[in-house]
Each structure stands twice: as C-alpha cells, then as structure tokens.
Amino acid sequence: DTGVSQDPRHKITKRGQNVTFRCDPISEHNRLYWYRQTLGQGPEFLTYFQNEAQLEKSRLLSDRFSAERPKGSFSTLEIQRTEQGDSAMYLCASSFEGFSDTQYFGPGTRLTVL
Amino acid sequence: GDSVTQMEGPVTLSEEAFLTINCTYTATGYPSLFWYVQYPGEGLQLLLKATKADDKGSNKGFEATYRKETTSFHLEKGSVQVSDSAVYFCALRISNAGKSTFGDGTTLTVKP
DSSP states (O other): OOOOEEEOSEEEEOTTOOEEEEEEOOTTOOEEEEEEEOTTSOOEEEEEEETTEEEEEOTTSOTTEEEEOTTSSOEEEEESSOOGGGOEEEEEEEEOSSSSOOOEEOOOEEEEEO | OOEEEEOOSOEEEETTOOEEEOEEEEOSSOOEEEEEEEOTTSOEEEEEEEOSTTOEEEETTEEEEOBTTTTBOOEEESSOOGGGOEEEEEEEESSSSSOOEEOOOEEEEEEO
C-alpha cells in the first residue's frame, strides 16, 4: 500500500491555459474523490467516482472543469481556460466500499494561476 | 445543507498542556464524524472517527465523543507535544458513499 499519489505536486500556469492533474488511488479502492482547498479553508467537495462512474458533482465544478476515471483506476481532473480564482490545492482521496469507507487523501496538487 | 463549525484559531499551547478544539455540526441526515490532521507540507491524515451517537474515537492520545444531543465532536488531548503542531479539521459524512463536509481547520502550535 503506497497511499494515494498525485501528480504534479505543483503547477504554475498562465491565465487562459489548460491544466490536467492526475490521481492514483490506493490500488484496491473503488471510490475516488476530488476536493479543492484554498488558504485558510477546509477542503470543498468537487466530484466523486465509484469505479469508472461519476456519481456526484458539486455546483463548484463549473463547465471548465472535467474529471474522468476511464478504467476505474487513476483519475484526471482538467481545468480549461484557467482563471486566477482557480488557484488552490486540489486534493484527491480514495476509499473502499464497505462499512467504514474511510477516505484516504493524497498530498495534493498546488495550482497557481498567474 | 450540511456544515461543520470549528473553533477559530490559531491555538498556541505549551508542551504538556490540555487541548480542546471545539467542533459542532448541522446535518440533514445521520452523519459519521471525523477528525483529520494536516502536518506542515503533508496531506490530510485521518486522526479518528465515530460513526454513531456516544461513540468515542481515539488515536495517538487524542479523543473525541460523538454527542448527538449537542451536535458536537470536540477533540481533546490530555498532554500535547511539540510534534502535535498541525492543522486539525473536523468533518462529517452522511452516507458511506458520498462527500465529506469539512470545517475550516484549527491551527495548533505547541511550544516547548
């Protein structure tokens, strides 16, 4: 068990560019979550997958945001036409369906939009 | 909607002091409750959890009791260490499949 990994750890981009982040969950976990965290705030839910199906999306997830989990393993989060307000830490978590279903978080990808 | 309110920080304590971080919640259903900790430069780690009323979660000397009557889940530790310096987040989840709702975090600094 190597934990949840995210890539890249840091991303600096210019306004208007597209960015894509990757999350690799714990291998046996079938649920995967994306959250966004800004300075001084707690994580805010963005979206959630069970296997390859995207089951829930937050209103925070505008049309510029898209997430995929094509084979029910790793996931990508893409932000198109980035804005300065997108600057945040993007967190991925995974869990295994079951009684406890504890969410385990990755280290996050810090996005800075200039 | 669901929400979590944590006591405002930052909190600064001397080593071996008693710690309480207050957490209250509002929920549309019957939640499970969690405390996560984030050490400097690291990701969120689950510290403890409780899934039903009157349950006590405990880990690494930290404890929290699920109080349905007061909708609270206060975090306590009898004697803090410098290594406990971190940001602590209270969270709830209504079902075992859905999103977690987090508080804004409380920064704890423990001085030797």
